[in-house]
Amino acid sequence: MPILTIVGALWGDEGKGKVTDAVNEEADIIVKTNGGSNAGTTYVVGDKKVVLHLLPAGVLRNKRSLLAQGIVMRPEQLCKELEEFNWDVNLGIDPRLHITLPYHLALDYAREKAADIKAKGNNRTEGGAIGTTLSGIGPSYEQQKSRAGIRFCDLCGDENKLKQKVKANYEYVQGIIKQLGLEMVMPDRKIIDGKYVIEDAPLSLEHCEQLAVESGKKLKRYMADVAYEVLTAYKDGKKIVFQGAQGTLLDIGFGNYPKVTSSEVRAPAAYTAVGIPALPMKSVGIVKAYPTKVGSGPVVTCLDCQKWPVDESVSDPVAKLIRERGQERGATTGRPRRVGWPDMVILKYSQNLNGFTDLALTRFDLLSGINPIKVCTAYEVDGKVTDKYHAWDLDALTRTKPLYVEIPGFGDITGIRNYEELPEGAKKFVELMEKSTGVPVSIISVGPERSQTIFRGFKPFE
Numbered sequence: 001m002p003i004l005t006i007v008g009a010l011w012g013d014e015g016k017g018k019v020t021d022a023v024n025e026e027a028d029i030i031v032k033t034n035g036g037s038n039a040g041t042t043y044v045v046g047d048k049k050v051v052l053h054l055l056p057a058g059v060l061r062n063k064r065s066l067l068a069q070g071i072v073m074r075p076e077q078l079c080k081e082l083e084e085f086n087w088d089v090n091l092g093i094d095p096r097l098h099i100t101l102p103y104h105l106a107l108d109y110a111r112e113k114a115a116d117i118k119a120k121g122n123n124r125t126e127g128g129a130i131g132t133t134l135s136g137i138g139p140s141y142e143q144q145k146s147r148a149g150i151r152f153c154d155l156c157g158d159e160n161k162l163k164q165k166v167k168a169n170y171e172y173v174q175g176i177i178k179q180l181g182l183e184m185v186m187p188d189r190k191i192i193d194g195k196y197v198i199e200d201a202p203l204s205l206e207h208c209e210q211l212a213v214e215s216g217k218k219l220k221r222y223m224a225d226v227a228y229e230v231l232t233a234y235k236d237g238k239k240i241v242f243q244g245a246q247g248t249l250l251d252i253g254f255g256n257y258p259k260v261t262s263s264e265v266r267a268p269a270a271y272t273a274v275g276i277p278a279l280p281m282k283s284v285g286i287v288k289a290y291p292t293k294v295g296s297g298p299v300v301t302c303l304d305c306q307k308w309p310v311d312e313s314v315s316d317p318v319a320k321l322i323r324e325r326g327q328e329r330g331a332t333t334g335r336p337r338r339v340g341w342p343d344m345v346i347l348k349y350s351q352n353l354n355g356f357t358d359l360a361l362t363r364f365d366l367l368s369g370i371n372p373i374k375v376c377t378a379y380e381v382d383g384k385v386t387d388k389y390h391a392w393d394l395d396a397l398t399r400t401k402p403l404y405v406e407i408p409g410f411g412d413i414t415g416i417r418n419y420e421e422l423p424e425g426a427k428k429f430v431e432l433m434e435k436s437t438g439v440p441v442s443i444i445s446v447g448p449e450r451s452q453t454i455f456r457g458f459k460p461f462e
């Protein structure tokens with residue numbers, strides 16, 4: 001099977017970068033399928049950490065790297081990343097993908113502000129701010145659906161027509177923000193003294209027009225019919241990786257709506273995002289040993305008292321320990337992530353939606369020294385026990401109690417390369433995951449380095 005899809009099984013930030021990079025060694029083409037500059041994937045190359053928001057992982061190994069129709073692309077972000085590579089990458093951008101311009105960020109920011117004001121800081125599961133990455137993702141997909149958006153082919157096309165579209169969209173957004181009683185400003189995200197701070201930054205129509213025109217000229221050379229190229233490559237027997245962004249529980253349709261992102265995240269959605277028929281595909285679900293979530297919305301096994309933003313004064317010591325060890329902060333925003341005990345109920349739900357052929361367990365080493373490890377295998381909702389996950393019912397999820405089994409803790413596993421050598425507790429954890437999902441855990445990451453990985457008969461393209 002020459003197509004392998006990599007998908008976050010939970011709420012994103014599962015460590016897709018390491019697995020993607022490992023399979024890329026064998027791949028010919030790497031295609032990013034969904035999301036935009038909200039994703040930040042961290043790769044460890046030698047002793048260097050590289051964070052890419054838009055460029056596919058393939059650029060790190062000089063492979064053909066494609067951005068599919070399902071992406072929303074922020075041109076200044078892409079140009080910034082390309083500059084790091086001296087523009088010398090084998091990149092192709094689908095003409096149909098939609099562009100994110102500064103006014104999309106302004107609208108995202110204004111809506112979040114307005115929701116916060118309405119909720120008066122109360123972290124409710126419905127209503128209240130989503131806690132978006134303020135990358136303009138929702139407004140970009142929204143304009144695609146309303147057929148008012150600007151596509152990559154428009155960005156690279158006639159300058160006057162492009163300016164007219166930018167002006168119309170700018171004014172449209174201005175009108176909405178005015179109705180919200182707010183100013184049209186951009187979010188300027190900063191980390192000051194270790195704290196995540198957002199400041200208002202000015203925005204003008206001239207800036208948006210200039211940005212669109214100039215970036216179109218710079219990026220035009222990368223235009224490629226990604227759908228056609230991928231299908232042709234498949235027919236030629238090339239090995240193709242679909243690199244998904246975010247995680248299944250953030251899927252616009254099947255995640256914890258409305259506390260979700262605005263793209264389709266699941267493995268089968270990659271077919272439509274790229275624009276190919278449902279060809280045979282292997283899919284790897286990336287599962288972090290413990291779930292984390294940035295943004296609001298219920299996390300049943302939360303060890304941070306459901307508080308969003310995180311308030312460490314009420315967090316369980318296990319959450320603090322894992323957050324500190326794992327530097328669990330958003331790669332895009334720097335915000336601390338909420339941490340929970342491992343949850344097999346959400347993993348099963350994710351498996352049902354994705355049909356994973358393999359699971360990759362990541363950051364397993366971060367559980368070392370925690371004894372016992374609690375693993376949620378069922379929920380109690382209003383006095384009834386269930387192993388079903390009702391992602392759509394945020395109120396019920398807020399009332400849900402996790403039911404745990406306890407697994408003996410284990411010590412340092414960072415030096416282990418062979419599954420048989422893992423301590424009993426660690427093996428029990430893996431077995432429980434396999435039993436809950438019916439899917440083999442064929443990749444286990446025990447440290448950040450490329451070499452710190454246990455492969456259990458994993459054959460990405462067979």
Ligand code: IMP
Pocket residue numbers: 011012013038039040130131132133134135136137138245246247250259260261262294295296
């Ligand atoms: P948006 O995608 O910026 O609109 O944010 C919507 C929700 O998805 C928020 O809860 C974000 O924190 C979350 N989100 C978006 N991208 C990522 C990601 O790459 N990792 C984890 N969470 C994300």
